Amino acid sequence: MQRVQRRTLAVLSAAQIVGGVGVAVGLALSSVVVDELSRSTVISGFAGTATVLGAALLALPAAKASGRGGRRAGLSLAYTAALTGCVISVLAISLRNWPLLLAGLVLVGGGSAGSLAARYSATDLSPKDRSARHLSLVVWASTIGSVAGPNLAEPADRIGRSLGMAEKAGPFAFAALAFALAVVIVLVLLRPDPLILARAGTRTEDPGRNRTIRTAWHTLRTTPTARHALVMIAVSHTAMVSVMSMTPVKLHHDGSNLDVIGLVISLHIAGMYVLSPLVGWLADKAGKVPVLVLGSALLLSAAALAGTAGHRVWQVTAALVLLGLGWSCGLVAGSALVTESVPIERRPAVQGLSDLLMNVCGATGTIVAGAIVGLLGYGMLGLMVGIMVALSGLWLTAVWRRTS
Incomplete structure (x- = not known):
């Protein structure tokens, strides 16, 4: 195997x-x-x-x-x-x-x-x-x-x-x-x-019954761990795309050229992906929930840095790197927790719903972020994202302590 x-x-x-x-x-x-x-x-x-x-x-x-x-x-x-x-x-x-x-x-x-x-x-x-x-x-x-x-x-x-x-x-x-x-x-x-190979050794029910969104919702209602993980994936993704999508606009308005903007986004992408194996190792060793909490802390730090950066490009860059790392923690640990929390026969349905909600939240985040920056400025976007991440992190920590 x-x-x-x-x-x-x-x-x-x-x-x-x-x-x-x-x-x-x-x-x-x-x-x-x-x-x-x-x-x-x-x-x-x-x-x-x-x-x-x-x-x-x-x-x-x-x-x-x-x-x-x-x-x-x-x-x-x-x-x-x-x-x-x-x-x-x-x-x-x-x-x-x-x-x-x-x-x-x-x-x-x-x-x-x-x-x-x-x-x-x-x-x-x-x-x-x-x-x-x-x-x-x-x-x-x-x-x-x-x-x-x-x-x-x-x-x-x-x-x-x-x-x-x-x-x-x-x-x-x-x-x-x-x-x-x-x-x-x-x-x-x-x-x-x-x-198919994984099902061969553990199948207990007909996979044909588990292809619908109804099955996914039912599984999440009866599996709190998977539900909590899905919420954190959605929050992490929403926070990331909201700040990331408006950062090039902010830098452009501040007078940065395309080379600087490209470098900042490249470093952000590196933060998202390059250290993901280390994040995965940490999630398996220390636990998925602690890594989700760590991801929330990184996203909160990123939002704080971005919101107070002013015209300091180095601070925006640092914020975008932390934003990528926080997203990586949320995606890797959250996805692994979703997977291990539900039966093998129901995984595709739950995983599909997870990706659906993640992308819907991401799309909504970009629209709302544009409105916030247009009306109130980039600093207010950092504040709003920080509040969202802080509340979700505190909620997850409280749930984790109660269930432990």
Whole structure:
């Protein structure tokens, strides 16, 4: 079983790297292309919203497919949706049709849905004392695609134009190839299927009964630990995307150039992913709940630093690094706790609902954050996020002490 799990982790990591390249390449220019086609800065903002919405909408279908046919079915569905979205995007750019491009970007969100589902796939065959570490290794693999992807957008555009494609269609065509390769990796190499193999030794009920959102809600109502973990995942993600999404705007208004903004966001992404294996090891050794509390403390510190940064770029940078680390603690420890708290037959449904709520909260967070910064300023955003994180951290600590 250990050999099968090592192979599973390697295959999932490979799919994560390739799929991550597809997500990063496809999204590197999405808002720019929508802005050019629509000639509206306001509409360009819907590019990011479309992909987050797509990730949320595809989370449950991918989970349902996993519940019915195993992880290969769920992951291939997500990546195939992203592939289809990239093809639609290439067509939309050629036709200079921005509504069609937004529709394509919704499907491109399947790449993010697949990336999130892959982390859960890593835990199906994990021993309980190593679930967070195994999950974190697949999360860490996202670093490679996230860093490499944007740097491939320019050469992909040049190659696309040399082949007769419309300007900026090349990156989406390249992303389509990346998602196609991710589908092949999953379908051909993810054998035996980890979820099906895990069920073979523990199945106690018909998986066909556990494909619906109703089952997921029922499981969460009767499993407080999973419910608490899901809340902390949602809070961590909302806090992260709320501050992160408005930081480039804040830096731009302060006079920072694109190189500085890019460096700050790159360091933020490094905070999110680079140390995730260490976070996973700590969650397995010290416990998932303590790491969730640690994540809340890091997010609170990040919000405080960001909210009081003023025009100090170094302080904003430090805040974004801590923001990434806090998010990593929340995602890795929370996801592992969700997984180990529910029966194997119900995991896909609960995990799908977790990703759905996480992305819905993230999308809502970006909208609310924009309104707060527009009306009250970046400092007030830091205060509001800090209050949210502090209250959730205190609530989790109280629950943990009571149940202990």
